[in-house]
Amino acid sequence: MSDDMDFEEGGTVKKFMFVNRKAPYGTIYALEGLEVVLISAAFDQDVSLAFLDDGVFQLVKGQKTDGVEMKNFSPTYRALEGYDIEKLYVERESLEARGLSEDDLLVDVQVMSAAEMGDMMSQQDVVISF
Amino acid sequence: MLHIVNKSPFDTNALAGVLRVAKKEGSAVLLIEDGVYAAAKNSATEASLKAAGMPVYVLQPDADARGLQNRLMDGVNMVDYGGFVDLVAGHDNVQSWL
Numbered sequence: 001m002s003d004d005m006d007f008e009e010g011g012t013v014k015k016f017m018f019v020n021r022k023a024p025y026g027t028i029y030a031l032e033g034l035e036v037v038l039i040s041a042a043f044d045q046d047v048s049l050a051f052l053d054d055g056v057f058q059l060v061k062g063q064k065t066d067g068v069e070m071k072n073f074s075p076t077y078r079a080l081e082g083y084d085i086e087k088l089y090v091e092r093e094s095l096e097a098r099g100l101s102e103d104d105l106l107v108d109v110q111v112m113s114a115a116e117m118g119d120m121m122s123q124q125d126v127v128i129s130f
Numbered sequence: 131m132l133h134i135v136n137k138s139p140f141d142t143n144a145l146a147g148v149l150r151v152a153k154k155e156g157s158a159v160l161l162i163e164d165g166v167y168a169a170a171k172n173s174a175t176e177a178s179l180k181a182a183g184m185p186v187y188v189l190q191p192d193a194d195a196r197g198l199q200n201r202l203m204d205g206v207n208m209v210d211y212g213g214f215v216d217l218v219a220g221h222d223n224v225q226s227w228l
Binding site: 024 | 136138140173190194195197201210
C-alpha cells in the first residue's frame with residue numbers, strides 16, 4: 001500500500017509526444033495511435049500530439065467513411081480537449097505539400113515550421129511514433 | 131493497361147513509377163485507398179499527375195473517406211466500385227503497383 005501511495009504522491013509528470021505520420025485509413029497506425037493517446041490521458045501526464053507528413057491527413061475535415069465501411073474516427077480528435085489533451089502541433093510544410101491549410105482541419109491546432117517542430121520534439125521526455 | 135496505385139505518393143514511389151514507366155497509349159491510372167491523395171488539389175503531386183498523359187480515375191468511396199470530396203484537382207474522373215470493375219474489364223490487362 002505504501003508503495004502505491006509513494007507512486008501516486010511522488011509521481012513526476014513527464015512530457016509525452018505522440019508523433020503521427022500516417023494517413024488515417026490505409027493502415028491501422030492512426031487509429032491505434034489515437035487509442036494509445038486516449039489511454040495516456042488517464043495517467044495525468046503532459047501529453048502532446050504532433051502531425052507531420054501524411055499524418056496531417058488524419059485531421060482533414062469532412063471524412064465520410066460509409067462507402068468503405070470503416071469507422072470514421074476523426075471526430076475523436078475534437079474530443080481530446082475533454083481529456084485535457086490540448087496540445088496539437090501540425091507541421092506547416094507537410095500541410096502545404098498536400099495542398100492543405102489550417103482551415104481544412106477539423107480541430108484547433110498550432111501550426112508550426114519544421115524547425116519549431118524539431119524544437120518541440122527535442123524538449124520531450126518520451127516520444128512515441130505512429 | 132490499367133495501372134492501380136493504392137499508396138500515398140508522399141509515402142512511396144509507386145505513382146512515380148507509373149508515371150515514369152507506363153506506356154501512355156491505351157493506359158489509364160486508377161487511384162484507390164491512400165493512392166487517392168495524389169489527386170488532391172494544390173498538392174505537390176498535382177502537376178505531375180496532370181502531365182501524366184493518361185486518364186486518371188479516383189475511387190470515390192476512398193476519396194470520401196479521406197475528406198477529399200471537395201478537394202480534388204480538375205480533370206480526374208470519379209468512379210464507384212462498379213466503375214472499378216468496368217475499368218478492369220475494359221483494359222486488356224491490369225497492374226497493381228504495390
